[in-house]
Amino acid sequence: xxxxxxxxxxxxxxxxxxxxxxxxxxxxxxxxxxxxxxxxxxxxxxxxxxxxxxxxxxxxxxxxxxxxxxxxxxxxxxxxxxxxxxxxxxxx
Numbered sequence: 001x002x003x004x005x006x007x008x009x010x011x012x013x014x015x016x017x018x019x020x021x022x023x024x025x026x027x028x029x030x031x032x033x034x035x036x037x038x039x040x041x042x043x044x045x046x047x048x049x050x051x052x053x054x055x056x057x058x059x060x061x062x063x064x065x066x067x068x069x070x071x072x073x074x075x076x077x078x079x080x081x082x083x084x085x086x087x088x089x090x091x092x
Contacts, residue, residue, distance in 0.1 A: 017046075017055040026061065037064075 015022075020038070024031045035054075037043040044060045047053060 015058060017057055018061060020054055020056070023056050023061055 018026070020031045020034045023043075024034045027034065034043070034056075035052075038045045038054050038056070043056060043064050045054045045056050048055055
């Protein structure tokens with residue numbers, strides 16, 4: 001007889017799908033901001049049943065976070081060049 005999966009806590013690790021409220025809590029932002037990310041296409045989602053019943057897969061959220069880190073790295077200015085060492089002719 002097949003075993004049923006172990007029960008998962010409502011907010012515990014291992015949940016595959018997250019609500020907008022879950023994502024908002026993880027990102028420390030508002031549900032409205034998460035909804036804007038979903039509606040703009042920045043954060044992939046599926047729609048369940050009725051109107052605006054969105055679910056975000058945990059791996060999609062992780063992909064979004066990684067894209068945001070990569071974007072931040074690209075936008076970060078290059079490290080400033082270190083001053084050249086004084087030549088022998090220059091006074092210290």
